[in-house]
Amino acid sequence: MKRSLLILFCLIWSANSMAQIRLGQSRYAAPRPVNILELNYSKPEKFRIAEIKAVGLSTLDEVAIISLSGLKVDDRIEVPGDDIANALKKLWGQGIIGDVKILVTKIEGEDIYLLLDLTERPRFSRVEFSGINKTQEGELRDKVNIRGRVVRDDVLNTAKRNIEKYYLDKGFLNTEVKIIQERDTTLPNSVKLRFDVNTNSKVKINEIKIYGNEEISDRAIKGKLKKTKEYPRVAIFNDIHTRLVEADAKSISRSIFHTDSASKEDATSYINKNFKLNFFNGSKYIPKEYRSDKDKAIAFYNSKGFRDAKILNDSVYKYSDDKINIDIAFEEGRKYYYRNISFTGNYIHSDEVLMAKLGIEKGDIYDKEKLDKRLNYDPQKGDDVSSLYQDNGYLFFNIDPVEINVSGDSIDLEMRIFEGPQVTVNSVSIKGNERTSDHVVMREIRILPGQKFNRSLLVRTIRELSTLGYFDPEKINPDLRPNFEQATVDITFELEERPNDQIELSGGWGGFYGFVGTVGLVFNNFSAKNIGDFSKWDPLPVGDGQKLSLRVQANGRTFQNYSLSLTEPWFGGKKPNALSFSFNHSVQRQVDFFNRLPNASDLGFFKITGVTVGLAKRVTWPDDYFSISNSIQFQNYEFNQFGTSFGLSYPTGNSKSVTLNTTIARNNVDNNIYPRLGSNIILSTEFTPPYNSLNKNLNGESTDQEKFNWLEYHKWMFDASFFTPVFGSNKWVASARAHMGFLGSYGNKVGLIPLERFVMGGDGMTFNNFALGQEIIGLRGYENQTLTPGRSTRGTANPDPYGGVVYNKYVMELRFLVSPNPSATIFLLTFAEAGNNWGSYKDFNPYDLKKSAGVGARIFMPAFGLLGIDWGYGFDPIPGSLQRSGAQFHFTIGQQFR
Numbered sequence: 079m080k081r082s083l084l085i086l087f088c089l090i091w092s093a094n095s096m097a098q099i100r101l102g103q104s105r106y107a108a109p110r111p112v113n114i115l116e117l118n119y120s121k122p123e124k125f126r127i128a129e130i131k132a133v134g135l136s137t138l139d140e141v142a143i144i145s146l147s148g149l150k151v152d153d154r155i156e157v158p159g160d161d162i163a164n165a166l167k168k169l170w171g172q173g174i175i176g177d178v179k180i181l182v183t184k185i186e187g188e189d190i191y192l193l194l195d196l197t198e199r200p201r202f203s204r205v206e207f208s209g210i211n212k213t214q215e216g217e218l219r220d221k222v223n224i225r226g227r228v229v230r231d232d233v234l235n236t237a238k239r240n241i242e243k244y245y246l247d248k249g250f251l252n253t254e255v256k257i258i259q260e261r262d263t264t265l266p267n268s269v270k271l272r273f274d275v276n277t278n279s280k281v282k283i284n285e286i287k288i289y290g291n292e293e294i295s296d297r298a299i300k301g302k303l304k305k306t307k308e309y310p311r312v313a314i315f316n317d318i319h320t321r322l323v324e325a326d327a328k329s330i331s332r333s334i335f336h337t338d339s340a341s342k343e344d345a346t347s348y349i350n351k352n353f354k355l356n357f358f359n360g361s362k363y364i365p366k367e368y369r370s371d372k373d374k375a376i377a378f379y380n381s382k383g384f385r386d387a388k389i390l391n392d393s394v395y396k397y398s399d400d401k402i403n404i405d406i407a408f409e410e411g412r413k414y415y416y417r418n419i420s421f422t423g424n425y426i427h428s429d430e431v432l433m434a435k436l437g438i439e440k441g442d443i444y445d446k447e448k449l450d451k452r453l454n455y456d457p458q459k460g461d462d463v464s465s466l467y468q469d470n471g472y473l474f475f476n477i478d479p480v481e482i483n484v485s486g487d488s489i490d491l492e493m494r495i496f497e498g499p500q501v502t503v504n505s506v507s508i509k510g511n512e513r514t515s516d517h518v519v520m521r522e523i524r525i526l527p528g529q530k531f532n533r534s535l536l537v538r539t540i541r542e543l544s545t546l547g548y549f550d551p552e553k554i555n556p557d558l559r560p561n562f563e564q565a566t567v568d569i570t571f572e573l574e575e576r577p578n579d580q581i582e583l584s585g586g587w588g589g590f591y592g593f594v595g596t597v598g599l600v601f602n603n604f605s606a607k608n609i610g611d612f613s614k615w616d617p618l619p620v621g622d623g624q625k626l627s628l629r630v631q632a633n634g635r636t637f638q639n640y641s642l643s644l645t646e647p648w649f650g651g652k653k654p655n656a657l658s659f660s661f662n663h664s665v666q667r668q669v670d671f672f673n674r675l676p677n678a679s680d681l682g683f684f685k686i687t688g689v690t691v692g693l694a695k696r697v698t699w700p701d702d703y704f705s706i707s708n709s710i711q712f713q714n715y716e717f718n719q720f721g722t723s724f725g726l727s728y729p730t731g732n733s734k735s736v737t738l739n740t741t742i743a744r745n746n747v748d749n750n751i752y753p754r755l756g757s758n759i760i761l762s763t764e765f766t767p768p769y770n771s772l773n774k775n776l777n778g779e780s781t782d783q784e785k786f787n788w789l790e791y792h793k794w795m796f797d798a799s800f801f802t803p804v805f806g807s808n809k810w811v812a813s814a815r816a817h818m819g820f821l822g823s824y825g826n827k828v829g830l831i832p833l834e835r836f837v838m839g840g841d842g843m844t845f846n847n848f849a850l851g852q853e854i855i856g857l858r859g860y861e862n863q864t865l866t867p868g869r870s871t872r873g874t875a876n877p878d879p880y881g882g883v884v885y886n887k888y889v890m891e892l893r894f895l896v897s898p899n900p901s902a903t904i905f906l907l908t909f910a911e912a913g914n915n916w917g918s919y920k921d922f923n924p925y926d927l928k929k930s931a932g933v934g935a936r937i938f939m940p941a942f943g944l945l946g947i948d949w950g951y952g953f954d955p956i957p958g959s960l961q962r963s964g965a966q967f968h969f970t971i972g973q974q975f976r
Contacts, residue, residue, distance in 0.1 A: 125185070127149060127151050127152065129151065130192045132144055132196060134195055135196060138198055147194065148165050148168050149161070149165050169194075179195040203268035206270070206272045206273070207272070218240075224271070249280040249362025251363060252277075252281060253276070257274075258273075283402060285404070288300070291410060294384075299378070305371055306363070372389055384411055388409050389406060413444075414489050416442050421433075423494055435461070436463055467497060472499075472500055472501070473558075474497075480492045498562075499562070503527050503569060504567060508573060509572055513603060514603060514621055536569075546623070554572070556572075579601050597630050599627070601625070603622070604618060604620065604644075607619075607622065627642070628642055629641045635667050641660065643661070656693070659690070661690075663686070667684075668719070685715075686714070690710070692709030701744075704742070711739065712736050715789075717732075718730045728782055733789050734787070734788055734789070735766055737766050741760060742761045743759065751903050752898070752938075753799075754802075754808050760797045763795075765793070766792070769790060770827065770828045777827070792822045793834060796817070798815065810893070813889070818886045821882075836884075838865040839864040840968060841856050856968075858934075860966065864957075865956060865957070893906070904936070904938075907936065908934075909932060910929075932948055944971070946969070947968070948970070949966070951964060
């Protein structure tokens with residue numbers, strides 16, 4: 079009896095140590111069971127592990143499980159003792175075991191034989207979703223990646239939270255997720271998992287109430303809550319009620335009820351009745367965006383001088399099943415002003431110079447955000463206090479504004495400056511350019527080894543690398559590694575290449591000419607010297623930054639165009655002198671579609687063949703954003719039964735021209751695809767020698783064939799585009815553009831030629847207008863070519879010259895960047911533009927403009943270039959019509975310059 083009690087006591091003690099030891103039969107036990115009484119539990123003993131086995135496994139490896147326990151053959155352990163307890167802890171801690179026992183199957187002298195009796199946790203074999211669409215299911219599979227993992231409550235809870243958060247970020251606050259587990263009979267020890275998702279309706283913000291604001295209006299604060307907007311009907315009601323009813327009750331009463339005695343309740347009832355605009359979409363409530371918007375509201379207060387402004391409390395509470403209300407209580411505090419500003423630690427520049435650069439004076443409203451920009455980096459101006467030092471090598475420069483005195487509503491600042499040593503650039507390297515040769519990248523880098531560090535040159539280098547088009551501009555990262563002791567810095571430009579070759583496969587409707595197909599290839603990183611090295615072909619030799627363009631357009635015999643161009647941006651390899659060569663051949667034919675004539679070519683054709691050679695170079699005056707290019711072009715115009723189509727008095731003939739072109743341009747936009755900042759201004763002059771005007775054999779009685787055998791003219795084109803970010807975001811950009819052109823003659827002996835004139839209206843794409851020998855100008859909201867002088871008389875016995883000799887065009891656009899992804903850059907735009915085209919200078923009236931407005935979208939894909947669609951509404955009639963042009967859709971391919 080005593081021995082039995084002693085054994086029971088020892089077993090209880092052993093259980094508390096977490097070592098479950100059982101002696102008994104197993105498939106590894108000796109035929110004769112071990113006598114449990116032979117173990118003395120009152121005195122733990124040392125044993126050598128002679129053998130370890132594991133049973134109960136279905137998918138796990140026996141050797142791996144034994145290894146995880148920490149027990150090994152030949153180890154000496156104490157039974158009962160901590161070794162067994164620790165082994166159990168390790169196996170449990172893996173999270174893959176449902177149950178585990180350690181059994182003693184045999185003891186022979188000092189040898190002990192152990193058996194791990196295990197039960198595996200099941201694993202998830204499949205994950206399914208119900209109640210959602212395929213797109214959402216695909217996104218959720220990435221967020222709920224639990225296939226093959228062990229079934230555990232924490233894994234399921236995490237997956238459920240991820241699903242709820244996914245829909246919370248989309249405005250579904252009441253999403254319900256049910257988890258259903260089913261045994262998978264097709265796989266051993268497996269479980270199928272299904273998430274039943276019920277998003278319920280989106281939760282909208284019914285109303286936002288602002289409290290405690292005396293200096294800043296509700297409307298101004300709500301305007302700063304960019305992603306937290308109240309339901310439009312409520313917003314309209316509040317705005318009208320505040321601005322109209324409370325401001326001038328009598329005026330509202332007279333206009334609505336024709337009496338001065340109507341009450342505010344009457345006006346309120348009227349507004350409620352007439353402004354239930356339920357067709358508006360309500361605002362989503364997203365907690366993350368709401369927290370960010372509260373910070374923006376406080377930053378707005380700070381920018382107005384309210385340094386101590388804070389949110390005392392805010393509450394989000396239920397208004398209805400699908401709407402909430404938000405109450406925000408502010409404490410504005412006092413409005414502060416700058417008083418005394420002093421500098422300490424400055425030895426390079428005087429206080430006066432630093433104050434002028436700071437741009438803040440005594441009495442200005444305290445604005446912490448503006449102060450930080452003017453001290454450290456102002457992306458709009460690029461002219462701040464830090465630039466004084468860091469553009470002169472002082473990379474370690476630091477300035478810390480300290481409020482040394484706050485008295486009443488005034489703040490005294492002390493600018494504590496650490497200038498540091500003047501730093502020299504030790505090395506400049508690049509990485510990430512796998513296709514582009516090193517020398518192509520290095521020649522665009524403005525900050526070089528041996529120079530003093532210069533922040534402006536660093537920023538300029540980033541811009542130059544962005545405008546190359548070979549790299550993702552969003553991921554160009556200058557990695558600076560300064561060495562304070564040696565006063566040097568190593569710079570590595572980290573780049574990520576993107577596809578930049580383009581293929582154009584498109585079709586356009588050419589009116590009378592019907593469908594015209596286009597095949598174009600543009601290789602923006604071509605290498606002529608690597609033509610013989612087939613390892614550089616991808617699909618053509620690449621790496622040297624040359625541009626090769628090939629293009630074919632045709633619809634059979636009616637219209638054909640073939641063009642080829644090659645540009646070497648660094649001709650000679652030492653300076654950015656761009657040498658270009660281009661060839662173009664175009665044919666328009668009038669075809670007998672009804673086979674009335676035996677030979678279709680008898681109806682006429684118009685051919686232009688041209689060759690151009692140009693040389694452009696960058697200049698450093700007035701600044702180094704300027705460039706000058708010069709080119710010479712020869713063109714041959716051949717027409718048969720076609721001359722009257724563009725205003726000549728004779729149908730068949732030949733004309734030639736030699737044109738000299740000079741272009742002065744200044745371009746400092748930060749990105750070619752989606753410019754956010756900068757401008758692009760171009761003045762282009764094109765003129766021929768005045769050989770006809772100097773020809774004494776020509777006079778007023780000369781025929782058109784004699785006058786236009788060699789074309790003479792001069793043409794002036796001006797284009798200006800400006801870009802600036804708005805609304806405090808780099809996604810919103812305002813663009814203003816102006817375009818104008820003039821075609822002139824050297825005198826009355828020849829006069830204005832009928833070719834090289836301006837054709838206006840429509841999308842502005844040359845291959846959609848199919849106008850040879852003309853300058854194509856787009857104007858959205860009007861059909862192609864409809865704003866062109868001479869259009870109404872074209873095809874008559876005595877046609878006027880087709881095209882204008884002077885045009886004006888002005889454009890305003892507001893753009894929004896949807897996706898900066900280099901593989902598919904997407905932005906939306908809204909526009910207003912106006913322009914006109916005149917056939918003579920006496921008719922020119924810069925105030926007589928055709929106006930339009932509309933919206934559009936653009937997507938840039940490296941393989942296809944820039945694709946776009948616009949909807950424009952023309953507010954004015956085209957010449958010869960009494961009705962407005964009205965709504966028009968326009969499709970564009972490529973960057974439309976004018």
